[in-house]
Amino acid sequence: MSGESGPTARLQASARVAFAALMHDLGKFAERARILDDDPVGKARLDAYRQIYCPQPAGAGAKGYFSHVHAAYTAAAFDLIEEYLPSLTHDVSPFAARQKAAQRDRDGQEPDDSLVNAAAGHHLPHTFLQWMVACGDRIASGFERRDWEEYNAAREPTGNTSHYRTRLLSLFGELKLGENAPGKSGHMRHLLRRAGPETLAPVPDKEVKLSSDKEAQDEYRRLWEGFVEALAAIPAPHRADWALWLDHFDTVWFQFTHAIPSATAGNTKPEVSLYDHSRTTAALATALWRYHHDRKDDERAVAARQKGREDWDHTKFLLVQGDLFGIQRFIFADGGESNRGAAKILRGRSAYVSLLSECAALKILEALDLPPTSQVINAAGKFLIVAPNTEEARKAVAKVQREIDEWFLAHSFGEAGIGIAMREASPNDFIEADRFKAIQQALVDDLDEVKHRRLDLCGAHAPAPVFMDAQYPNGPCRYQGRWPAQVRMDEKDDEPTVHRLTLDQSTLGRVLAQKKTLRLRVWREGDWKHQTAPGRNALRVPVFGYRLAFVPLEHEERERRDDPAPLPARVWDLSLPERGDAAPWHGLAWRPINAYVPVHTDKAKAEYEPLYDAVGIEPDETGDRDGGVRSFQELAAEALDVCEDVQDGGIDLRGVPALMAVKGDIDDLGKLFERGLADPSFAKWAALSRQVNAFFTLKVPWLLASKFSQVYTVFAGGDDFFFIGPWRQMLDFVTALRTEFALHVAGNPGIHFSLAMVMVKPQVPVSTMARMAEEALEEKAKRYGGGDKKAPRKNAVTCFQETVPWTADGGRPGFIELHSRYEALGRLAGDFSVITSSGFLYDVLRFVDMRVAEDRKPENTLWRALLRYRTRRQIVDRLPHDVREEHGDKIHERIVTEIGEDGIETAGAAYRIPLYRFLYERRSYRKGDRR
Numbered sequence: 041m042s043g044e045s046g047p048t049a050r051l052q053a054s055a056r057v058a059f060a061a062l063m064h065d066l067g068k069f070a071e072r073a074r075i076l077d078d079d080p081v082g083k084a085r086l087d088a089y090r091q092i093y094c095p096q097p098a099g100a101g102a103k104g105y106f107s108h109v110h111a112a113y114t115a116a117a118f119d120l121i122e123e124y125l126p127s128l129t130h131d132v133s134p135f136a137a138r139q140k141a142a143q144r145d146r147d148g149q150e151p152d153d154s155l156v157n158a159a160a161g162h163h164l165p166h167t168f169l170q171w172m173v174a175c176g177d178r179i180a181s182g183f184e185r186r187d188w189e190e191y192n193a194a195r196e197p198t199g200n201t202s203h204y205r206t207r208l209l210s211l212f213g214e215l216k217l218g219e220n221a222p223g224k225s226g227h228m229r230h231l232l233r234r235a236g237p238e239t240l241a242p243v244p245d246k247e248v249k250l251s252s253d254k255e256a257q258d259e260y261r262r263l264w265e266g267f268v269e270a271l272a273a274i275p276a277p278h279r280a281d282w283a284l285w286l287d288h289f290d291t292v293w294f295q296f297t298h299a300i301p302s303a304t305a306g307n308t309k310p311e312v313s314l315y316d317h318s319r320t321t322a323a324l325a326t327a328l329w330r331y332h333h334d335r336k337d338d339e340r341a342v343a344a345r346q347k348g349r350e351d352w353d354h355t356k357f358l359l360v361q362g363d364l365f366g367i368q369r370f371i372f373a374d375g376g377e378s379n380r381g382a383a384k385i386l387r388g389r390s391a392y393v394s395l396l397s398e399c400a401a402l403k404i405l406e407a408l409d410l411p412p413t414s415q416v417i418n419a420a421g422k423f424l425i426v427a428p429n430t431e432e433a434r435k436a437v438a439k440v441q442r443e444i445d446e447w448f449l450a451h452s453f454g455e456a457g458i459g460i461a462m463r464e465a466s467p468n469d470f471i472e473a474d475r476f477k478a479i480q481q482a483l484v485d486d487l488d489e490v491k492h493r494r495l496d497l498c499g500a501h502a503p504a505p506v507f508m509d510a511q512y513p514n515g516p517c518r519y520q521g522r523w524p525a526q527v528r529m530d531e532k533d534d535e536p537t538v539h540r541l542t543l544d545q546s547t548l549g550r551v552l553a554q555k556k557t558l559r560l561r562v563w564r565e566g567d568w569k570h571q572t573a574p575g576r577n578a579l580r581v582p583v584f585g586y587r588l589a590f591v592p593l594e595h596e597e598r599e600r601r602d603d604p605a606p607l608p609a610r611v612w613d614l615s616l617p618e619r620g621d622a623a624p625w626h627g628l629a630w631r632p633i634n635a636y637v638p639v640h641t642d643k644a645k646a647e648y649e650p651l652y653d654a655v656g657i658e659p660d661e662t663g664d665r666d667g668g669v670r671s672f673q674e675l676a677a678e679a680l681d682v683c684e685d686v687q688d689g690g691i692d693l694r695g696v697p698a699l700m701a702v703k704g705d706i707d708d709l710g711k712l713f714e715r716g717l718a719d720p721s722f723a724k725w726a727a728l729s730r731q732v733n734a735f736f737t738l739k740v741p742w743l744l745a746s747k748f749s750q751v752y753t754v755f756a757g758g759d760d761f762f763f764i765g766p767w768r769q770m771l772d773f774v775t776a777l778r779t780e781f782a783l784h785v786a787g788n789p790g791i792h793f794s795l796a797m798v799m800v801k802p803q804v805p806v807s808t809m810a811r812m813a814e815e816a817l818e819e820k821a822k823r824y825g826g827g828d829k830k831a832p833r834k835n836a837v838t839c840f841q842e843t844v845p846w847t848a849d850g851g852r853p854g855f856i857e858l859h860s861r862y863e864a865l866g867r868l869a870g871d872f873s874v875i876t877s878s879g880f881l882y883d884v885l886r887f888v889d890m891r892v893a894e895d896r897k898p899e900n901t902l903w904r905a906l907l908r909y910r911t912r913r914q915i916v917d918r919l920p921h922d923v924r925e926e927h928g929d930k931i932h933e934r935i936v937t938e939i940g941e942d943g944i945e946t947a948g949a950a951y952r953i954p955l956y957r958f959l960y961e962r963r964s965y966r967k968g969d970r971r
Contacts, residue, residue, distance in 0.1 A: 046567065046606055047283055048409055053133045054326055055282035055411035060135070060159040061173045061325035062286075062293065062318050062413055067113030067160070069300060069314065072204055073264035074257045075113075075120065082116055089115040093160045108163045108305070115160040124271045126279040128155055134169065134333070168339035169329070171346045176325030179470045180317055181303070182721030203304035204256035207232060209311040210242040210786035211727055215716035217708060217790050228786035230299040230313075232259045234266060237742030238620035239299070240734055241783040267296040273627035281607050287412040287629040288611075293318070295623055302723075316727035322413040323426040324357070324470075324722070330410075331356045331428035352471070355464040358429040360404060360437055361483060364397050364421035365491045366456030368814075371754070372807035373520045383752060384669045385519050385542070386806055387637050388549030390755050392541075394633040395548075395560075397421045399583045400444055400458045402562065402610060407436040412629075416726045419733035420758025424483075429464045437462055440584075445495045447584055451541055453510065453523065459490035470722045480714050480725070517542050527580075544579040551577050551590045552614065552634050553669055559628060562610040563587045570605045617742045632737030635753035636744040638670040638765075644749070651677045654691050670750075672699060672764070672802040678750055679766035680965055693965040699802055700770035703813035704795025704821070705760035706732070707834040712791065733757055735784045743780060748773045754806075762810065767799050771957060774837065775856060778846055792846070794821040796838040799960075816841075825849075840956040842949055853947050861947065862954035864938045869962070872915060872931065876962045880914045883907075884939060885955055892949045907940050908932070 076082040089112035097107055106112075122128060135155045153169040161170035162177050197203060208230040228242035250256045274288045294315050301310035302317035332342050345351045371389045401415050401423040408414075408427050417424035427433050441460045448457040463486055469475045514525040514536040523539040529546065538546070552558065563571065568587040578589035586609065614634040615624040624630050638644070655677045676697040683692040709732070717724055736756040744751050751765035751773055765773065774795060785791040796816035800809050820843040825833030836845050837855045847854040853861070868875045875881075883906075890903035915935060916928045923931075943951045 046564070047281055047406075047609075049131075049133070051406065051409040051411070052131070052282045054330060054409055054414075055286050056132060056135060056155055057158075057169070057172070057329045058322045058326045058411040058413045059282070059286055059289075060155045060169070061176050062290075062322040063118070063159045064114065064162045064173050064177060064321060065110065065302060065314055065318055066117045067110035067115070068302070069260070069264060069267070069297060070117035070120075071110045071113040072257065072300075073260035075261070075264060076116060082119065085119065086112050086116050089113075089160065093164060095163050111160050111163050115156050118156045118159075121268060121271060124268075124274070126282050126285050134329070165346070166343070168332075168343045171343045172329045172332075173321070173325045175328055175346055175467065176321040176323075179324050179467050180320040180721065180723045181312075182471055182473075182476070182719070182723075197304065202253055202256070203301075204253045204260070205250045206301055206304045206310050207248045208242075208299050208301045208313055209309065211311045211724060211731065212242075212785040212788050212791060214311060214718065215712050215728075215788060215791060216718070217712050217716050232263060232299050234263065234622050235295045235298045235734075235738075236620055236622040237617050237739045240731075240739055241780070242786050263296055263300075267292065270295065270625055273625070275627055278607065278611070283411045284607055284610060288627065290319070290412060291613075291623075291625065291628070291630045295625060312721070312723050312727055316730060317723045319413055320416055320723045320726050323416045326410065326414055327357050327426045327428050328467075331430065334428055334430050334432060349467070352467040355429050355466045357465045357467075357469075358427040358433055358437075359463045359465055359479075359483065360408075360425040360427050360460065361417075361463075361487060362397070362400055362404070362423050362458050362460045363487050363491060364393060364400075364456065364458050365494055366452075367393055367421060367755075368810060370452065370456040372805075372810050373522060374805045374807050383637070383671050383675075384549045385546060386549075386754065387552060387669055387752075388545035388547070390635065390753070391548050391552055391633050392545045393421065393755070394631075394757075395588065396456075396458065396583065397423060398612075398631060398633070399562070399586050399588075400440075400460075401425065402586070403444070403584045404437060404440050404460070406564075406609065407440050408433055416722075417729045419729055420755070420760065422487075422758060434462060444584055449495065451581060454495050455522075457494050459487065459494060461486035461490045473720055476720055476722070477714060480720075484710060484714070519546075540581050544581050547577065547579060549669065553637070553639050553667060558614040558634060559591055559626075560612045560614055560631075560633075561589050561591055561608040562612070563589070563608045564606075567606040567608070616745060617738060620742060620746070623738055632733075632741075632757070635737075635756060636741040637752050638675060638750050640668055640670055644670070648674065648678050650691060651680055651682070651693070654693055655680070655697055672752075675699060675750055675752065675764070675766050676802040679768045681768075681961065694962055695768065695965055696960045696963055697802070697965070698767045698960075699764055699800050699804075699809070700767035700797050701800060701809040701813045702763045702765075702770055702774055702795055702797050703761070703810065703817050704793050705817075706791070706793045707822070709759040716790075731784075732759065735781060736761060739780060739784065740777070743776065747776065754810075761795075762813070764806075764809065768957075768961060770797065771839070775859065778856075792835040794824070794834045794836050796821045797840075799840070839953050842952050844950045844953065851946075852950065855953070858947060858950060858953050861943050861951065862957055864942070865954060865958045868935060868938060869958075872919070872935070875915060875935070877914060878959070878963070880910060881955065881959045883910050883914075884944070885952065885959075887940075888944055888949060888951050888955070891944050903944070904940060907944070908936055911935050911939075 070076075076086055090106045090109060093111040093115060094106035094109055096105065132155060135153050135158060153167050158167070158169040158173050161167070162174040165171045165174040197206070210228040210230065213228055227245045229245060229248045230242050231239060231248060233239040250259075270292045271289070274285060274292070278285045278288060297314040297318070300314040302312045302314045304310050332339070342351075370393060371386065373389075397418075401418065404425055405412065405414060408425070410425065410427060414427065415423055415425050427437075437460060444458050444460070448454060461483075463479070463482055465479055469479050510524055512524045517523045517525050517539040518529075518537050519542050520539055523541070525536045525538055526540050527536050527538060527543050528534075529538045529543065563586060565582055565585045565587060571589075577591070578587070611628050612631040612633070613624055613626050613628040614631055615626065616634055616636060617624055652674055657671075657673050657677055676699050679699075680693045680695040680697055683694050713725065713728060736758070740756055740761075741753070744753065748765070748769060750769050751763050754762040754764060756763070763770070763773070774797065778793070781793065794817065796813050798809065798812040798816055800812070816838045820841075821836045821838040822834050823832045824836030824843050824845060833845075836843055839855065844852070844858065845854040846856060848857055865875070887903040887907050890900035890906075894900035894903070911932055916924060916932045919928065919931070943954075
């Protein structure tokens with residue numbers, strides 16, 4: 041297994057096998073782009089490749105027809121990109137050099153596999169390595185042998201449904217739980233575009249219609265050209281380490297193949313992308329190769345058994361999954377100074393949690409000598425790695441678990457941890473639907489068990505002593521509140537004031553606000569001593585044996601090829617999206633750790649600094665209004681509205697300076713993944729996880745940066761999220777969030793989320809905000825529509841302590857429709873300013889209470905008469921005499937109708953939502969007002 045310094049030879053070999061499997065369908069991309077149409081030499085090679093790699097269906101030999109010509113294009117495409125790849129001519133074990141394999145072919149001997157030969161030969165496998173790739177391909181797809189043989193003989197469609205014109209169907213359209221029908225989502229497809237925040241969501245069928253194969257091929261050609269250009273941007277020195285380079289390549293491969301259908305021949309439904317299929321194929325093929333290689337099995341005998349699947353009930357795979365527990369306790373810890381600079385320290389903690397998960401997965405991968413493509417799921421602190429099921433692998437994972445446990449005990453006193461579970465599986469467990477669903481459920485159960493057995497404090501490897509003696513000579517950490525203070529926060533402090541992890545989290549929060557330092561190098565502990573002084577942007581505490589340091593982008597590529605210093609284990613780009621049509625790409629592997637937070641910009645300072653001054657908010661002690669994170673006090677002030685300038689140079693404000701904390705999660709996502717697919721496969725399962733996570737890690741940051749720049753992301757990924765922002769803006773944000781999510785999941789009515797909003801003052805500790813939002817979510821929003829005899833429908837939102845569905849339900853308006861009631865109040869206020877009278881609005885709130893309770897107290901039915909009376913006395917009678925005489929009755933009826941019939945009568949208790957928003961927005965604010 042890998043040591044503390046440098047990648048091992050077995051890791052390099054595993055990465056080459058993974059790359060061969062990842063590229064097995066490279067030809068689908070290349071053939072549809074017609075990359076050889078203008079290349080006579082390439083066409084000549086292609087004819088030779090057809091003879092070697094493409095099947096000839098029965099009866100087609102005389103006609104010279106070959107099916108699945110993309111396999112020949114796979115070999116041809118390698119010729120075009122080989123200059124950008126790590127060396128394929130020197131050490132390429134377990135493959136032979138390409139020249140050697142070609143020579144053996146010409147001499148008529150059984151060929152040694154080159155990497156290209158193994159990748160392209162998956163439809164006509166003969167050798168051991170070809171069979172490993174072919175088996176990974178079939179297992180990822182969920183093919184039975186008969187289905188595979190039919191697919192192997194199938195021809196590509198022509199005409200309007202040709203494989204050139206076929207576009208990827210949304211996989212979300214297939215999901216169905218119970219009686220929830222997908223509706224029209226089955227007609228949603230993905231445009232053939234590079235992955236980006238605005239290109240992830242599918243569009244209706246009619247928007248992807250192509251008039252000719254030529255038009256469709258041109259789309260592929262443009263995508264191919266972008267792919268090759270992006271591939272060239274990977275730092276050339278990183279080609280010396282296959283695992284490091286492959287991590288970068290995976291980002292490129294995702295960006296350009298996420299919307300390419302992986303299969304279009306025969307009756308195959310084009311709903312799995314080339315990216316998701318090839319990546320799961322790589323994970324499975326690598327694990328299969330390692331299983332037989334590490335056991336020293338006879339390769340010829342193994343290859344012979346694969347055609348008949350004679351050993352496919354053998355448990356060759358070890359599924360290793362991890363989950364970070366205690367996240368909220370870790371993130372939301374409060375110290376004596378939790379309010380001052382809370383936004384900055386919270387940002388660092390949130391990002392640090394993501395880094396812990398990334399480093400834990402990397403630790404396991406390197407302990408098993410597996411490449412990054414063996415990690416098929418990575419979302420919100422959870423990961424899944426496909427490993428070989430050997431005793432050596434099991435011991436290595438157990439050793440990593442002990443090391444991670446010791447780290448959390450030493451640095452967090454066991455308040456958080458990462459649980460690791462192992463589950464063996466056979467190839468047939470992925471092929472047969474019932475067995476695959478059983479594996480999915482077992483994985484869920486395994487994680488649940490390991491989370492309840494956290495840190496193994498009562499197991500065979502429990503630390504001694506279990507109870508730790510913490511010393512507090514300098515008191516507790518001023519930001520964390522429970523851990524001992526060990527180091528100075530900055531040079532101004534005379535004594536230790538924070539815990540070491542808090543200092544690293546502060547550093548992380550600081551550098552993530554600086555766009556020039558969003559590249560993170562991850563060094564193995566043994567290689568760290570070779571580095572020059574890392575400066576103030578290195579984290580002090582090693583994480584599971586890795587040292588982390590931020591460097592500017594321009595320093596990333598090492599200029600000197602003869603530099604003796606070892607390469608880092610990983611280099612991650614943590615940038616946020618800069619464009620709507622492309623995910624971040626600067627030549628490095630992208631990791632969605634840097635969630636969006638509001639920072640001070642020149643534009644923001646010009647717009648909001650007058651509000652800060654009017655409310656009396658001084659810059660924080662660091663003077664952090666020049667590119668720094670905006671504080672919660674500042675965000676709360678941004679909820680205010682400027683009425684007008686006054687003569688003394690001040691401004692007249694209205695509203696309430698408050699925050700809104702929003703917490704939510706996708707309803708029944710686990711059940712949808714386990715039971716929602718009628719025809720499940722490993723590739724589909726991984727694709728769904730990736731696509732859900734991409735919404736929160738790619739789409740949402742772009743939505744915030746482009747439209748809701750005042751919203752702070754505490755965490756968002758996997759299936760849950762937590763945001764904080766100015767309360768007024770958050771009401772619009774959650775509506776936009778739901779609209780964008782519905783588009784992302786192809787309009788499938790069975791896929792939705794619930795959320796809860798709580799309005800708080802900025803002085804409230806974040807832990808309290810989280811607890812209040814969590815209680816509202818679990819006790820109200822997630823229980824909407826339920827009762828003693830049926831499960832709740834959820835799909836709801838709790839706001840101002842009222843819970844309503846997102847859209848109209850049973851004749852009652854939903855949250856979205858209630859916005860029109862708020863707008864109606866605004867129109868009334870514009871026409872009749874006296875409606876903004878607090879007395880009148882509080883009367884209306886009382887009438888809502890009476891409407892809700894009128895079934896219990898008959899006298900409450902008088903609310904209608906009282907509304908008419910109050911409207912006459914408090915509004916109509918105060919109008920100018922001439923207006924009252926001419927229009928008083930019409931005005932009276934309009935107000936009573938819009939507030940009474942359309943509002944209170946129809947919405948009931950839910951009418952409090954637009955009322956409270958209207959009331960709080962128009963409340964007069966005076967400096968020093970802390971209501």
